[in-house]
Amino acid sequence: MDRYDVLIAGAGPTGMVLALWLAHQGVKVAIVDKAAQPGTTSRAMAVQARTLELYRQLGLADETIAAGKRNVALNMWIKGKRRARLSLQDAGDKLTPYPFVLVYPQDQHERLLLRHLEKAGVHVQRLVELLAFEDREDYVVARLRDADGGLRECEARFLAGCDGASSTVRQTLGAGFPGGTYDHIFYVADVQAAGVAADGEVHVSLETADFVLMLPYTDTGRGRLVGTVHGVHAGGRDGGGPYTFDDVSHRALSSLGLRVDQVHWFSTYRVHHRVTNHYRSGQVFLVGDAAHVHSPAGGQGMNTGIGDAVNLAWKLAAVVRHEAPDSLLDSYETERIAFARKLVDTTDRMFNFITAEGNFADFMRTRIAPLFATVAYGIDAMRDLIFKIVSQITIDYHDSPLSIGSAGTITAGDRLPWVEADGVDNHAPLDKIDWQVQVYGEAGDGLRAWCLLHGMPIREFAWSRRHEEAGFARNAHYLVRPDGHVALCDPSHGPDAVAHYFRDRAYRRFCD
Incomplete structure (x- = not known):
């Protein structure tokens, strides 16, 4: 039977970052994933400043930045006019080495992490599915199914469930996942576009209850559109069949002054807003989307999962190396669950504000929000605060038993x-x-x-x-x-x- 210090189920960004941090600290780690290869499409696009700071500790920041697209400003559009331009560079240049939002498609991001993981001597075991596990107090026995259908068992001191919103690890633990599901259908589209908003900066349209965000890969119009299929809710699509780009509100796109010349790929999905009851059960941990999911507003999801992974990794390493007691691991839930609950509440309110319908909602979104954003961003303290929240550098663990004075x-x-x-x-x-x-x-x-x-x-x-x-x-x-x-x-x-x-x-x- 193979034996490891830590077994990780799920090889998305969260699982691979956890494996990298553990490997860099000399921990024997295995990572399995039932998919045949890393993802080929992307929902997560934004890499925030705090994530880049954590990547710097691994020597990954410069390579990640070179592969992505720095975005130093956010533009807000209403009814075909740019109503506000918020400079991230001005807000963050004294707060972090990375005063921008990096747009970096998740599929490319995963391939970068995979290369570095292999350099560290850890190879993702593909087409390997975690079927079940048993926590035996001091270690976990996991049952795996290989690509050829064969079954085997392995033993690990700890098991980390990084296996997404439908987590097998969470379901096996019987952990609750309270929350709900948004009625709206989200879409993502990889496009080649032209127009004023195809200038290499981030642009968002708040046209009535429609919502669309343009995240550029280049300065020449290639980028990712994220938005809602307006008027189509959880009940499904009239006439059946999959959604297409034709179902997207082109009024919102026109409001950005954006013309889509080519759609390279298009996908729709539903979004939940949920946080599990517990991040730890004995020798088993929930990390990333297995523990929390929420609206994509603010580009926080993947970054939060990576933050979970780093928080847990150094604590696991200390316990595995017999430097610290097992009780150190309890602080992982204490520190991260409070932030997740606050984040879900914040993104929920933001998304509901963006998509609310009615005359009053339209007035607040199209008249008050741009004015407030412009005025607030003109005040140094408010500008810094907004940047700190979005970039995640304001995350704190004041209530942790590890924080004194x-x-x-x-x-x-x-x-x-x-x-x-x-x-x-x-x-x-x-x-x-x-x-x-x-x-x-x-x-x-x-x-x-x-x-x-x-x-x-x-x-x-x-x-x-x-x-x-x-x-x-x-x-x-x-x-x-x-x-x-x-x-x-x-x-x-x-x-x-x-x-x-x-x-x-x-x-x-x-x-x-």
């Missing part, structure tokens, strides 16, 4: 604020995917000695105005987790707080 305006659980001062980038050391202490100013001798004794990297950055603007307290120390979130903020110069932090959590690697 505050210093300056930074609270434990925050993502480590990004600062580049005098050519020194404070996110650069995060590529070690390990715990570290960062000090902005000068560290105390006692703290330096403790870090040296326990093999804890300590990074000292010469104090600057940029650090103060980012919220750091001078000479305070910040304990940073392997995923780039702050675990401990301590204004003192001594080692006591960080020593107690690990001792209280029975984190053996850093205990005396």
Whole structure:
């Protein structure tokens, strides 16, 4: 019987990122998928700044950006006129190395992840289906069916269900998936287009209850349309048969000043808004769409699944290597389920606002929303907040048992604020995917000695105005987790707080 540290069911972006993070930390991992090959069509298109920061830790960010299309502005159109242009570059240039939304089709994205996974020595086992599993408290026995129909079993310390909204892992656990299904039918189309909105920027039309979004691959009109088949709801299509591009509201497209010259492929789908009751059951975890699904509004879905994977990966690695107790893994659900519930609620409200029908809804969408967006984006604090939310750099774990203290305006659980001062980038050391202490100013001798004794990297950055603007307290120390979130903020110069932090959590690697 094959034995692994972690068995992953599902080789979409979430499953492959989980496998990559585990492999980079020396964990023996297997990943299976019942599909014969990676996806050849794409729904997920947007790669947000926080995902690129996490990819940077794996050395993937530059390659991913080079393969995709940077989009630095969002344009809002009403009745054939551009009513607002919101610059992402202006909002994010002091917040992240990646002040843009990257448009990168999921099929290409998956192939990139697959190449790097194979370089790491992990090969996706294709046409292999997870049929059942048994949690035996200390490990899981999984039953698999191979491409030739043969059955076999394998053993893993942990099982991660990254197998999508219809997750076999979730159904086998009997975990609830409360929520609902939108009445609207969504469509995606890969097109060659011409017109004012085919300029290489993101464009959205809010024409009455119609909705269409243009995500460009190039500056010459090739891109992805995402929208609703207006007037067609869950009851089905009159006359039967599959939906076609002719069923799409061309009024919304005309509102963008967009002419579609060629449709390379077209697909429709239904969207649910659901979050499972629990992310963990014993040795089994739910990750990505297996745990939560929601409207595509805001381009958050795939990025949230990748965030789940990274959050879980470093914790699994610590437990597998006997550095931390099994209880560390409970924080995965605590940290990620709260964000998923908030995200589903936010995207649900956004989608309902975009698609609501009636004169009042039309007035709010076509008159008030563009005006509010323009005014809000003219206020620095509001512009920064909007960018932080969309880019996911505002995700925090303040209520986590792993988050202690505050210093300056930074609270434990925050993502480590990004600062580049005098050519020194404070996110650069995060590529070690390990715990570290960062000090902005000068560290105390006692703290330096403790870090040296326990093999804890300590990074000292010469104090600057940029650090103060980012919220750091001078000479305070910040304990940073392997995923780039702050675990401990301590204004003192001594080692006591960080020593107690690990001792209280029975984190053996850093205990005396």
